[in-house]
Amino acid sequence: xxxxxxxxxxxxxxxxxxxxxxAMLSQRRIVGLITLFAWQGAALAASTAIVAxxxxxxxxxxxxxITLALKVIAMPWFFYRLVRKxxxxxxxxxxxxxxxxxxxxxxxxxxxxxxALPISxxxxxxxxxxxxxxxxxxxxxxxxxxxxxxxxxxVIGFLAMENGLFFAATSATxxxxxxxxxxxxLDVLVGVFVLGIFFFQIRETFDSLDLKHMEKxxxx
Amino acid sequence: xxxxxxxxxxxxxxxxxxxxxxRRNAPEINALFSLLTLLAAxxxxxxxxxxxxxxxxxxGWFFIDSxxxxxxxxxxxxxxxxxxxxxxxxxxxxxxxRLSTQRLRLYHSSYQVFIxxxxxxxxxxxxxxxWVSMEAATLATVLLVSLYRTPxxxxxxxxxxxxxxxGIAQALFGTILLYFAAERVLGAGGSALLWTHLNGxxxxxxxxxxxxxxxxxxxxxxxxxxxxxxxxxxxxxxxxGPTPVSAVLSGLLxxxxxxxxMRSKVLVDGALGNDLAGNLMMGFGLLSVxxxxxxxxxxxxxxxxxxxxxxxxxxxxxxxxGMGGPIASFAGLLHMTMHSLxxxxxxxxxxxxxxxxxxxxxxxxxxxxRTNPTLGWGxxxxxxxxxxxxxxxxxxxxxxxxxxAMHEHAWATPFLLIALGVAFAAIFGRVQPMVxxxxxxxxxxxxxxxxxxxxxxxxxxxxxxxxxxxxxxxxRQAAALLGG
Numbered sequence: 001x002x003x004x005x006x007x008x009x010x011x012x013x014x015x016x017x018x019x020x021x022x023a024m025l026s027q028r029r030i031v032g033l034i035t036l037f038a039w040q041g042a043a044l045a046a047s048t049a050i051v052a053x054x055x056x057x058x059x060x061x062x063x064x065x066i067t068l069a070l071k072v073i074a075m076p077w078f079f080y081r082l083v084r085k086x087x088x089x090x091x092x093x094x095x096x097x098x099x100x101x102x103x104x105x106x107x108x109x110x111x112x113x114x115x116a117l118p119i120s121x122x123x124x125x126x127x128x129x130x131x132x133x134x135x136x137x138x139x140x141x142x143x144x145x146x147x148x149x150x151x152x153x154x155v156i157g158f159l160a161m162e163n164g165l166f167f168a169a170t171s172a173t174x175x176x177x178x179x180x181x182x183x184x185x186l187d188v189l190v191g192v193f194v195l196g197i198f199f200f201q202i203r204e205t206f207d208s209l210d211l212k213h214m215e216k217x218x219x220x
Numbered sequence: 221x222x223x224x225x226x227x228x229x230x231x232x233x234x235x236x237x238x239x240x241x242x243r244r245n246a247p248e249i250n251a252l253f254s255l256l257t258l259l260a261a262x263x264x265x266x267x268x269x270x271x272x273x274x275x276x277x278x279x280g281w282f283f284i285d286s287x288x289x290x291x292x293x294x295x296x297x298x299x300x301x302x303x304x305x306x307x308x309x310x311x312x313x314x315x316x317x318r319l320s321t322q323r324l325r326l327y328h329s330s331y332q333v334f335i336x337x338x339x340x341x342x343x344x345x346x347x348x349x350x351w352v353s354m355e356a357a358t359l360a361t362v363l364l365v366s367l368y369r370t371p372x373x374x375x376x377x378x379x380x381x382x383x384x385x386x387g388i389a390q391a392l393f394g395t396i397l398l399y400f401a402a403e404r405v406l407g408a409g410g411s412a413l414l415w416t417h418l419n420g421x422x423x424x425x426x427x428x429x430x431x432x433x434x435x436x437x438x439x440x441x442x443x444x445x446x447x448x449x450x451x452x453x454x455x456x457x458x459x460x461g462p463t464p465v466s467a468v469l470s471g472l473l474x475x476x477x478x479x480x481x482m483r484s485k486v487l488v489d490g491a492l493g494n495d496l497a498g499n500l501m502m503g504f505g506l507l508s509v510x511x512x513x514x515x516x517x518x519x520x521x522x523x524x525x526x527x528x529x530x531x532x533x534x535x536x537x538x539x540x541x542g543m544g545g546p547i548a549s550f551a552g553l554l555h556m557t558m559h560s561l562x563x564x565x566x567x568x569x570x571x572x573x574x575x576x577x578x579x580x581x582x583x584x585x586x587x588x589x590r591t592n593p594t595l596g597w598g599x600x601x602x603x604x605x606x607x608x609x610x611x612x613x614x615x616x617x618x619x620x621x622x623x624x625a626m627h628e629h630a631w632a633t634p635f636l637l638i639a640l641g642v643a644f645a646a647i648f649g650r651v652q653p654m655v656x657x658x659x660x661x662x663x664x665x666x667x668x669x670x671x672x673x674x675x676x677x678x679x680x681x682x683x684x685x686x687x688x689x690x691x692x693x694x695x696r697q698a699a700a701l702l703g704g
Contacts, residue, residue, distance in 0.1 A: 037299045057408075093503070121438060123400065137400050145386070154382060169396045173403050176396065177413055180348030184392070187355040191385070194359050198366065198377070205371050214375035 001219045006054035007127070013047035014130040015165060018109070021140040024160060025105055026098050030088060030152055034079045037156050041071030044163050048170050051127055063166070066185045071163065075192055079152065082196060088209050094147045101147055105140050112136035123172050130171040137164030151202060151209040155195055162188060222264040223282050226292070227339055229256045232246050233380055234332035236463060241325030247307040250328045254296075255305040257335065261296035265289050269694070275345070279411050283345035286554075286697040291479055292342050294557055298471045298564050301672035305333075308462035308669045312575055313462065318368055325388035327367055327462070332358040334468070338476045347413045350480055351388070351395050354444065357473060358384045365461040372583070378455035383453040384444055391440025397433035401425045401491075413531025415483055422490030434488040436499050437481065438504070446531045447538060448511040449505045458527035459580065463571030465628045466523055470530040471564035475556055478534065482541060482702060489544075501542030506635055513639035517646040521580045522570050525650060526563065528531045529606060532643055533559045536636075540621045541702065543628060549699035551620035554687075558613040558680055559606075565676035566602040572668040573654070577661055582650050587659025596655045598673040603651040607644045612677075613684035 020040045027033045045067040052060030073219075094101060112135035120128040138161050145157035162184075169176050199209060206213045233253030237246060264284065268274065273285035289382075312328065313319050318553035319327075337360055341353035358563070399413055405421045406412040418425070439450065448452040458466045481501070486498045512532035519525035533555065540552035574594050577585040588596030605612035608619075618640070625632050687695075 002364065016285075087288070089332065099374045119397070119400070119432070122404075122426065122429065138389075141388070145382070151378070158382070158385055158389075161386070165389060165392050165396065168393065169399075172396065174408065176348055176399055177346075177409060180346065180352065180395075183349055183352030187352055190356070190359050196364055197363065198374075198381070201366060201369055202374055202378070205369060205374055211378070213371070214378060216372055217379070217460075218374050 002152075006050055006118050010047050010050055011130065012125055013043050013050070014133045014167070014171075016043045017047075017137055017163075018133050018140075021137050021160065021164075022102065022105060024156070025101050025144055025147075026142060028094075028098075030083055030150070031080070033153055033156055034076050034083070037079075037160060038076040040160060040163055040185050041067055041076075044167055045072060047167070047206050048175070051170055051174065055174065059178045060170065062178055063175050066181065067166065070185060070189060071159070074189075075159065079156070080195065082187070082199060083152065085201055086199060086209065088150070088152065095149055098149050101143065105143060108139040108143060109136040111137050119172065127152060127171040127174075131168060134164050134168035134171055137161075140164075149211050151158060151199060151211055153212070155192075159188070159192075222260055222267060223258070223276050223284065223343055224348075225260040226257065226264055226296075227336060227343070229253060229260055230332045230336035230339065233257075234329050234336060237325065237332060238329035239390075242321050243329050244325065247303075247310060247327050251300070251303040251307055252336070253332055254300040257339075258296040258300040259272065261292050261339075265293045265426045267650075269690070275416065278344050280414055280416055281349075281605055282343045283414075283416050284343060285701055286694055287482075287554070287701045288342045288479065288559075290553070290694060291475060291699055292339060294560055295335070295338055295472050296478070298560055298676075299468065301675060302464050302467050302471075302564060302568075303331070305467070305571070305669045305672045306462075308666065309464060309568075309571055309575070310462070311637045312586075312666050316575075323367055326363060330360045330364050331468075334364070338472060341476050342479060344405040345414045345416055346485070347398060347415060348393055349417070350483070350600070351392055354391070354441070354480060355385075355388050357476065358388065358444070361457075361461075361465065361469065363471070364465045365441050365457045367462050367465070368460070370460070371453075373460040376453075376460035380457040380658055383450075385451060387440050387443025389440070390436045390443075391480075394433045394436030394438075394440055394521065395697050397429055397436065398484070398487070401429040418487050423493075425487070425491040427475045427492050428492040430488050431496060434484055435500070437484045438497075438500055441477045441480045441484075442504060445474050445481065445534050445538065446508070447535065448508040448531065451508065451512070451531050454522045454531060455527040458530070459521050459524040463567055463574070466527070466563065467564040467567035467571075470527065470567065471560040474530060475560060478537060478541075478556070485541070486701070486703055495544075495669065498544050498633075501538050502629070502632070503542075505535045505537070505539030505542055507521050507533065507685075509539065509639045510635055511670060513643040513646075516643050517545075519650075520582055522574065522582045522654070523567070523580055525582070525647065526566055526570065526606075528649060529643065530559070530563055532639065533563070533606075536618070536621060539632070539636075540624070544625060544703055545624065545628070546696070546699050547620060548624045548628075549696050549702045550616045551624065553619035553698055554683075555621065558617055560682065561680050562602060562612070563615060563681075565673045566599065566606060567603055568669070568673045568676075569598040572670075573599060582654060585654045586657040586661065586694070588655050590659055591661055591663045592668065594670050595668055598677070599651060600672055601677055602673065605677060607647055608640065611681060611684045613680045613682075616684050650671045 113132035141160035337357035
């Protein structure tokens with residue numbers, strides 16, 4: 001098959017990634033959020049694998065494999081269990097209402113595309129046009145972290161940001177060197193593990209995972 | 221070989237204490253591993269001093285030159301003295317019922333892993349691994365900040381995790397951009413992120429990309445340095461965590477984060493050929509000095525106050541490195557050393573003071589000179605030292621920084637002088653009644669660990685009066701590497 005055909009699939013997956021980011025912004029339930037996060041990981045893994053196959057960058061298969069194992073299988077499973085154990089699957093009230101968040105999101109996407117334009121013109125990779133989408137994903141994840149007051153959505157926002165960064169690395173440079181990617185994956189894994197412990201501590205102390213209880217430390 | 225010992229010892233220590241950390245002598249084992257790390261660091265330092273910079277392993281995974289070997293030595297030294305301090309301190313905390321044996325095991329194990337992560341960050345040659353180990357250092361300390369499981373400590377740890385996590389994600393993007401620029405010159409693969417390779421071709425790197433990369437790297441690692449306005453996590457994490465953790469966070473982690481910024485700055489300066497990186501650092505540095513100085517005045521919690529003082533001093537160091545040039549870089553390196561030694565000594569003294577008073581509020585701590593004279597003097601001398609009173613070493617480095625600023629950037633001088641003056645008045649005014657005030661508090665029932673306090677202060681005093689020629693030489697070499 002020709003390269004342009006692959007390219008179109010990658011572009012489609014990139015569009016899907018962006019769409020999922022918006023869906024995450026509008027999702028009210030934590031379980032729904034976790035499912036969307038898993039799908040985002042799947043889109044990322046698939047696009048990485050296709051880039052690997054079509055350009056002959058074989059180390060990207062590793063990267064795709066790590067993403068699949070960690071972000072599509074291990075972490076969503078872990079979060080599902082956590083939600084069930086902690087019994088926190090209720091509606092999440094975002095701090096800004098959803099239509100407004102979406103509008104801010106659109107502005108962010110335009111900003112991201114403008115920011116990525118000069119870099120993607122310089123890039124020599126076939127996937128360079130998706131760099132804007134990668135940056136938009138990072139910014140939307142950031143927005144999600146700001147607008148949510150519950151602990152698990154904030155962490156999922158953080159991980160979605162990591163997804164965006166990985167996608168940026170793939171589309172601008174065909175991925176970081178393998179040893180670095182392994183290291184980053186290890187950090188993310190340890191981070192989620194630490195958070196798991198941490199959630200139980202928060203829950204034990206505050207009897208809830210709502211971060212509104214955690215506003216004591218301020219400059220008066 | 222030394223380098224593998226240096227990294228292997230604390231890692232083994234972390235594993236060992238994770239598995240067998242319930243033993244009664246775990247604090248001693250912790251100190252022993254720290255001592256071995258210090259010995260390895262000493263051997264490595266001697267080797268670098270004797271034979272100059274070296275590359276170790278494969279394509280050069282580790283790179284040691286005068287700049288990072290001095291930080292390695294400092295890190296290993298303060299890590300060792302902190303482990304000596306934490307031995308009695310954590311025992312007392314345990315007797316007060318604030319900690320269980322299980323949590324102490326977590327503490328000792330994470331402590332060693334944290335030291336290992338910082339040493340890896342300092343010695344690695346790969347900018348990507350530098351990022352990975354910085355993040356690992358954060359993760360190792362998140363559960364330490366929340367060790368007491370009080371609501372405030374959990375909040376502090378959460379803030380620490382999220383803010384530093386987001387910050388460090390910016391640094392990852394900066395690293396990706398750096399790799400993007402490097403790949404076009406050095407070709408794809410692991411060696412394109414090696415600092416020595418990048419340094420060799422820095423003039424050929426694409427300036428626009430590197431400019432953007434540096435902004436992200438500065439904001440990312442700057443969050444960990446505690447530069448204003450990204451400093452929000454720092455006072456909380458320092459105030460709510462156990463005191464030994466505050467000492468190593470303030471004395472070591474901030475330095476390591478600044479080290480990462482400096483490594484990036486050297487590359488960016490080469491690629492851009494202008495002062496953009498330096499100016500950005502001067503701006504952030506000055507803002508931190510001023511912001512922190514005025515916030516110090518408002519604090520009621522003693523550890524929070526000294527945490528803000530750390531922000532102030534890191535700002536000053538960042539400002540000095542931003543100015544560049546041989547004298548300012550020399551002063552910055554000297555100030556890094558002085559601040560690490562002094563601030564950890566202060567936290568040691570403050571730790572025992574809060575233990576004897578049973579509170580961290582400064583209004584509750586009074587008359588240390590009556591109840592525990594040595595402790596009182598330790599806190600007083602430490603505060604005097606950090607405030608830059610001669611003959612302590614902080615005076616020498618601050619004096620150099622300010623005189624250089626007067627010469628090269630006269631506009632910044634009034635800000636610096638006012639900020640230092642405000643900080644002086646605020647801290648001195650607070651510490652004075654804590655040490656000399658009237659008190660009915662009982663004497664600390666335990667023997668406090670004050671050897672590390674006076675050891676650090678003694679070194680600071682010595683370096684203020686006399687810098688041995690080989691040490692001055694060493695600083696000068698390091699300053700030259702920073703583009704001085």
